[in-house]
Every structure is written in C-alpha cells, then in structure tokens.
Amino acid sequence: MRPTEHVLDMFAVPGALEPVAGGQGRSVRAGDLLLSPGREPRVQDRLSPPLARLAVELDTRPGRDHRDLRIAMPVPARDGSWVVDGWAATRYEPGTLPLSDLTATLAVGAVLHAELARAVTAWPLAEEPPIGRWAVAERVAFGERPLPDDALDAEGRDLLARLAAARDDTDLGPAQLVHGDLAGNVLLDPQGAPVVIDVSPYWRPALWAQAVAVLDAVMRSLAPAHVMDEWATGRRRQAMLRASIFRLLSDRPADPAAYESALGPLLARSAR
Numbered sequence: 563m564r565p566t567e568h569v570l571d572m573f574a575v576p577g578a579l580e581p582v583a584g585g586q587g588r589s590v591r592a593g594d595l596l597l598s599p600g601r602e603p604r605v606q607d608r609l610s611p612p613l614a615r616l617a618v619e620l621d622t623r624p625g626r627d628h629r630d631l632r633i634a635m636p637v638p639a640r641d642g643s644w645v646v647d648g649w650a651a652t653r654y655e656p657g658t659l660p661l662s663d664l665t666a667t668l669a670v671g672a673v674l675h676a677e678l679a680r681a682v683t684a685w686p687l688a689e690e691p692p693i694g695r696w697a698v699a700e701r702v703a704f705g706e707r708p709l710p711d712d713a714l715d716a717e718g719r720d721l722l723a724r725l726a727a728a729r730d731d732t733d734l735g736p737a738q739l740v741h742g743d744l745a746g747n748v749l750l751d752p753q754g755a756p757v758v759i760d761v762s763p764y765w766r767p768a769l770w771a772q773a774v775a776v777l778d779a780v781m782r783s784l785a786p787a788h789v790m791d792e793w794a795t796g797r798r799r800q801a802m803l804r805a806s807i808f809r810l811l812s813d814r815p816a817d818p819a820a821y822e823s824a825l826g827p828l829l830a831r832s833a834r
Contacts, residue, residue, distance in 0.1 A: 570676035570722035572639040572646045595728035608686035610636035610644040616681045628753040632671045664785040670756040671744045675768040682739040685765040699811035703804040718818040732800040740771035773805035780824050794827035
C-alpha cells in the first residue's frame with residue numbers, strides 16, 4: 563500500500579517514499595512527515611488537535627530537559643483535515659530507536675498519562691465512540707458488552723470465560739485518555755528523549771493501559787514471564803484480567819494457548 567498522489571499533494575510532501583516501522587508495517591516516510599494508513603477521520607479529527615497542542619507544549623516547556631517526554635507531532639493536510647483517503651501524518655523523527663525495556667516503557671507511560679490527564683479532561687470521542695474490533699474488545703473487557711460466543715475456538719472461549727468470571731468491582735482509578743498500545747510505540751530520539759508514537763485512544767484507567775503494555779511485552783518476549791507475578795493480586799490483577807480479555811478478543815488470530823501460559827499466575831489464583 564502506498565499513498566496516492568492526491569494524498570502526497572494534500573500533505574505537501576514528495577513522492578520519494580521510504581518504508582518505516584509502524585502502522586502495522588505500512589507506514590512510509592515522505593519528506594519530513596511519516597504517513598500512516600487506516601486512520602479514521604472521526605477519531606483523528608478529535609484526537610489530533612489536543613495531541614498536537616500537548617506535543618508543542620512538551621517541546622517548548624520552560625526548563626525542559628533534553629531527555630523529557632515528547633509526542634510525535636500530528637500534522638494536518640493543506641486543507642486543515644487530519645486524514646486524507648485514510649492516511650494521517652505525524653512529524654518524522656530522524657535517528658530514533660525503539661525502546662524495548664519494559665520498566666522504561668512503563669515509566670514513560672506513567673509520565674504520558676499524567677500529562678494526558680492534565681491536558682485532556684473530557685473524552686474527545688464521547689459523542690462518536692470508536693468502532694471496530696478493538697473498541698468492541700475493550701467494552702467486553704470492562705463488562706459493558708456480553709462475552710461473544712463466536713469470536714474464539716472452544717479453548718479460547720473457555721479461557722475468556724475464566725478471565726471474565728475472575729473480575730470484580732475493584733476500583734482501578736479514574737478514567738482518562740490513555741494510550742492502549744504503548745509497548746512498541748515508544749522511541750528514543752538522539753538526545754535520549756522518549757517519543758511516543760501512534761496513540762491508540764481509550765477512555766479508561768491508566769492502570770489498565772499499563773497492564774496492556776505489560777501483557778504485550780510478555781507475549782512478544784520483550785519481558786520475562788515472571789513479570790506476571792507482579793500482576794497476580796489486587797488492583798493490578800483486575801487490570802490484567804481486563805487487559806487479557808481485550809487482547810484475546812482483538813488479536814487476529816488469537817493464540818489462547820500462549821495466553822494461557824503467560825497468564826499462569828492469574829489463572830492459578832482464580833483456581834483456588
């Protein structure tokens with residue numbers, strides 16, 4: 563997939579394209595912009611303006627240290643739209659490297675979510691909530707929709723039912739704008755500053771977003787399996803149960819056996 567000449571013209575970038583990581587392997591560099599496909603205008607029209615304002619504020623904050631948090635700057639097209647034929651743009655960050663360390667990623671997430679809680683005080687997508695399998699999976703995870711009976715095989719449905727049955731009404735903290743796909747979406751710039759990219763927006767407790775990042779890191783072998791021991795009790799356990807339901811239902815394809823193995827500490831506690 564490549565952006566059309568119309569897309570390139572609207573974002574005022576040259577046609578010489580360079581594939582880059584991100585956007586499920588479909589993002590491309592075009593001049594000083596990174597173009598990513600599959601973006602929903604109804605989401606980006608509401609999300610990009612506050613993210614752009616926060617990105618500017620973080621970059622220009624008085625007393626800023628060169629290693630402080632940054633956010634990849636959303637960039638509008640020439641007509642002011644944030645999406646053109648499904649493509650959205652952010653400022654390209656040269657010389658960046660992926661951050662794979664889980665502890666550092668969670669620290670970045672904590673700072674990011676503190677900044678988002680301050681800058682965005684109401685759910686930008688409240689009037690038109692996101693659609694698609696990720697949005698459905700998130701609502702199922704929080705008990706706002708029933709468990710589907712046709713989304714997984716028998717093994718997956720059994721695991722899903724056990725995870726759902728272990729949920730309780732423990733308070734996970736206030737809902738706020740969170741990045742629901744943080745693992746793998748933090749870069750380090752040449753000065754050592756973390757740059758958050760590809761924000762997947764949800765209005766949920768920050769602890770849930772943290773749990774999703776931990777689960778993703780374990781599933782991708784970016785963190786040791788024993789990390790899950792820290793998420794086997796209390797509020798963290800309840801956040802991880804919801805993170806696990808969310809990922810089981812949104813993965814394509816899902817691998818219930820792999821999740822069963824990764825979630826051993828949580829499942830063992832449920833069996834007691």
